[in-house]
Amino acid sequence: MGTWIVNGKMMDPQSKQWMKAHILMEEGKIAQIVEGESKPNTEGHEVIEADGLLVSAGFIDMHVHFREPGFEYKETIATGTRSAAKGGFTTVAVMPNTRPVTGSVETVQYVLDKAKQEGIVKVLPYASITVNELGRELTDFEALAEAGAIGFTDDGVGVQNAQMMKDAMNRAQRLNKPIIAHCEDDSLVKGAAVTEGEFARQHGLKGIPNESEAIHVGRDVLLAEATGVHYHVCHVSTEQSVRLIRQAKQVGVRVTAEVCPHHLLLSDEDIPGMDGNWKMNPPLRTPRDVEAMIEAIEDGTIDMIVTDHAPHSEEEKAKGMELAPFGIVGLETAFPLLYTKFVETGRWTLDFLLEKMTKAPAKVFGLPSGELKVGSPADITLVDLSAEKLVDPKAFLSKGKNTPFTGWSLKGWPVKTIVDGKVVWSE
Ligand SMILES: NC(=O)N[C@@H](CC(=O)O)C(=O)O
Ligand SMILES: [Zn+2]
Numbered sequence: 001m002g003t004w005i006v007n008g009k010m011m012d013p014q015s016k017q018w019m020k021a022h023i024l025m026e027e028g029k030i031a032q033i034v035e036g037e038s039k040p041n042t043e044g045h046e047v048i049e050a051d052g053l054l055v056s057a058g059f060i061d062m063h064v065h066f067r068e069p070g071f072e073y074k075e076t077i078a079t080g081t082r083s084a085a086k087g088g089f090t091t092v093a094v095m096p097n098t099r100p101v102t103g104s105v106e107t108v109q110y111v112l113d114k115a116k117q118e119g120i121v122k123v124l125p126y127a128s129i130t131v132n133e134l135g136r137e138l139t140d141f142e143a144l145a146e147a148g149a150i151g152f153t154d155d156g157v158g159v160q161n162a163q164m165m166k167d168a169m170n171r172a173q174r175l176n177k178p179i180i181a182h183c184e185d186d187s188l189v190k191g192a193a194v195t196e197g198e199f200a201r202q203h204g205l206k207g208i209p210n211e212s213e214a215i216h217v218g219r220d221v222l223l224a225e226a227t228g229v230h231y232h233v234c235h236v237s238t239e240q241s242v243r244l245i246r247q248a249k250q251v252g253v254r255v256t257a258e259v260c261p262h263h264l265l266l267s268d269e270d271i272p273g274m275d276g277n278w279k280m281n282p283p284l285r286t287p288r289d290v291e292a293m294i295e296a297i298e299d300g301t302i303d304m305i306v307t308d309h310a311p312h313s314e315e316e317k318a319k320g321m322e323l324a325p326f327g328i329v330g331l332e333t334a335f336p337l338l339y340t341k342f343v344e345t346g347r348w349t350l351d352f353l354l355e356k357m358t359k360a361p362a363k364v365f366g367l368p369s370g371e372l373k374v375g376s377p378a379d380i381t382l383v384d385l386s387a388e389k390l391v392d393p394k395a396f397l398s399k400g401k402n403t404p405f406t407g408w409s410l411k412g413w414p415v416k417t418i419v420d421g422k423v424v425w426s427e
């Protein structure tokens with residue numbers, strides 16, 4: 001027995017037309033797609049009624065922090081995957097800045113086991129580039145890849161030493177795994193909490209300069225060119241980084257990049273005050289950078305959208321702009337935010353937004369999901385595009401309530417999330 005999702009709205013991949021469609025899921029896979037008004041014979045199968053709903057491939061987020069092991073008070077794999085499911089995500093890639101850092105076979109195994117036992121969406125682990133993300137010594141890439149790490153990253157900190165990064169790229173290249181880089185030159189940051197710009201000036205704060213990110217991007221695209229590795233840039237936030245990635249792509253460097261909803265939607269000039277919920281790394285940049293991010297995703301310089309879901313406790317975030325840890329949650333607001341602010345406003349098509357959250361990440365990271373087609377995993381998200389709600393952190397399934405979007409009125413809320421043909425979350 002399978003399950004039919006009937007009467008949903010889906011885009012025909014060939015004609016690029018929106019149409020009514022019915023999808024049969026069997027044994028975890030998409031078994032059949034029938035287009036048109038007339039409902040297929042569903043006898044002997046379960047039926048999910050999707051009348052009036054968008055049917056999309058499940059969203060994929062290649063950058064989240066689930067804090068397990070070590071910081072379970074901020075988030076666990078159980079709560080993080082529930083937050084993901086509520087946000088319409090069926091696959092997430094988890095960052096290794098846990099405690100211990102996910103830089104050993106045992107820790108990768110621990111994350112995979114936890115995900116299997118307690119997770120409700122697919123969890124792909126990254127392993128760290130250096131031991132404990134200290135930048136001193138490379139981890140055992142071969143063993144980590146063997147254990148299931150899908151790529152290597154020291155996210156949370158930049159790899160400061162160029163030779164270390166080059167060695168890492170050579171090792172990853174030989175294993176055909178990507179290097180995922182948090183780009184930040186520590187010598188240019190030194191304790192600042194916000195970007196160099198209007199907000200910092202008005203509050204007499206030291207700022208994080210754009211170059212602290214772009215210097216690493218520039219260095220690394222040259223190293224990627226030299227080593228031939230697939231190099232992926234985390235949470236791009238500056239105009240200068242975009243310029244360097246664009247140029248590197250033009251000359252054929254294997255570079256890909258991601259951007260977060262907050263860097264597409266907010267600038268430092270939107271920060272209301274010294275509230276820790278507006279603090280994240282990279283920081284909100286200037287309006288000019290925000291426009292550069294939008295143009296970069298539009299012209300393909302940036303490949304995909306990720307949330308960088310970074311939960312922290314309310315206590316930690318209450319310490320204010322200067323003392324709170326960096327990071328905001330993102331899984332439960334990403335789609336409604338982008339749908340409301342880019343699709344409803346007419347700047348993007350719905351198809352464009354969905355592509356950046358499904359097919360694009362799947363293609364870049366070689367995942368089997370990301371498209372609604374026969375034979376693909378039945379990872380599917382149903383969205384009510386007309387539902388309108390206020391962002392309410394109290395309703396989040398994430399332990400993290402740290403968002404700058406509280407109270408925003410948004411449309412386009414996921415209502416049902418399906419992984420391998422099974423409903424894992426339902427409104
Ligand atoms: N983005 C953040 O502000 N914080 C992340 C680390 C990171 O993504 O660099 C975290 O782990 O909290
Ligand atoms: Zn980072």
Ligand SMILES: [Zn+2]
Binds near residue numbers: 065155156308
């Ligand atoms: Zn991160």
